[in-house]
Amino acid sequence: MTPDDPLLQIRGLKIGFPTIDGLVMASDTVDLTIRAGETLALLGETGSGKTVLGMAIPRLLQPNTRIEGEILFRGRDLLSVSEREMEKIRGKEIAVVLQNSGTSLNPVLRVGDQIAEAIMLHCTLDRTDADAAALHLLRAAQISDPTSTARAYPHRLSGGMQERALIALALACSPSVLIADEPTRGLDPVTKREILGLFGEINQDRSVLFITHDIDAAATIASRVAVMYAGEIVELGPVDAVLTAPAHPYTRGLLASLPERGMQPIPGSAPSSLHLPTGCRFSPRCSCAGRRCEREHPELIEIGSGQFARCLVYYDRGS
Template sequence: MPLLHVKDLSIILSTNDGPARAVRHLDFHLDAGETLGIVGESGCGKSMTALALMGLLPEMSRTEGQILLDGEDLLQKTEDEMCRVRGNRLAMIFQEPMTSLNPVHTIGHQIMEPLRLHLGLSESDARAETLRLLDRVGIPNPTARIDNYPHQLSGGQRQRVMIAIALSCKPDILIADEPTTALDVTIQDQILELIQTLVQEEGMALVLISHDLGVISENTDNILVMYGGAAVEIGQTERIFDDLVHPYTQGLFAAMPKLGRARNARLITIPGTVPDLIHMPTGCTFTDRCPLASDICRNTPPPVVEVKAGHMVACHHVQEARHRKTEELFS
């Protein structure tokens, strides 16, 4: 049994214009110690999936399917039960630490809180463990910093505090949702290296959400490509990078800047825009932007095809996509 098994997950948001399917029939699993990257454009359902795992979806939302943690369905748990799961077995590093940290509490107080709630540590023991965590995530002079407020720290230091909070109770699964979005490139590399090191040392599973394919390739074992709330390709990261199949995955890779490209050369782009979640195509979610789209794509959801062992693709035109060069599809 996998540590985490997401089965046929759908997330429906209530809006003034009608129900919006933010996530559609999502399936994936995660074993202990495994790393999974979730990649896709903004609005494809990455963050909604993370919030569903944590039980933090908006009130005006409805879920279908199952999220099984060691066989227990998290979607069936009460809020009190989820409070015992969050921070203890599942922890999350959010995109923007300045809006995630409480501005009126010191960083020491915020790290100590899960230690006292979940582990039952005394105040003195929690403070000692907080100093250890601050040192472990690379905060200089933890004794002086522990009583600082978030606004007194740099962006990189705030993100390190978020990591310390997430790791404080040694969760089974760490979810990192665009953890380096607001950081410069140098600090970004430091934060990613820190997360990877800590995950390996603690034996945790990692779900890393990003739009940066370079970050995903260097930090994950497996990759899940999402578009329009649905999974379009999933498999081992190395295998997918070596054999791009789905036209959307090919488009994402084609849009990446490449060394050696002429200075005035235009980047390849995927034409069109992400579909409206309220008025999704009946068939494949990528239909309106796909150069291979046909009538069957518009009217029938694509089958999930195994192109290689563990490499799954949801597409009606797998063979044609595999034998066309990426540049040919989107030139």
């Protein structure tokens, strides 16, 4: 595939969780494309729907989740394939680095055994070859003593080492798509830089969906960025354009909240997924909102070369 080919396409994706109070919409009509060999960062506050979107792709959400739309991988809708077929894709073609490395690894299995088992499951190697491949992956994940790490239980490793082990586990069968959910959360600055450097090497061979609330991490690793708010993509475009000339008030608010930009938090809080505003979902927190914003729900429209925003101000400009 060429770099411009859409390896993964999400079309009109709606994700809801039934509760006694009603349907909680975690994702609402999301459209997103990840090209071959691209790293796309998915930014947003906690609760914006980033993790749910990431877990929907390999179908890791609970069975009673209500999902509509399409998730196309190499043109095939993952929402339509059987669970047996999905088991062949999950891990081998699409892998996940789960959030919270300390609880994502099996605490009763040695790290090397976990990686070797994943290799034997998807790559049909015998135990000896799988063990050797596990050591190779740990070494590729920048672990200086892969033999000792392979023999260790997860609780014996530091947070950074656990994260590297998770990455090695995810890469066990050389997947085409890697979904990484907050892989730098809770890491010290030095370890964070090392993990980002590792991802920089990883994305030379595969596509990466990098889910994060860390704007600096997104700026370091991604070529494009999608900003999510209240279950919607509110801005999308090249990372330099979005982070240097943000088009949506929410993106501007995220940047203004950074310490180096004055640490000015966005007022208020995100709306409940049970009671979303009728118009623009950001309007209750937006200093530029008018009455029209309270009534009309904007679509995501192109405002420049490859940059999209969900804001009524661009309708008035004839975009």
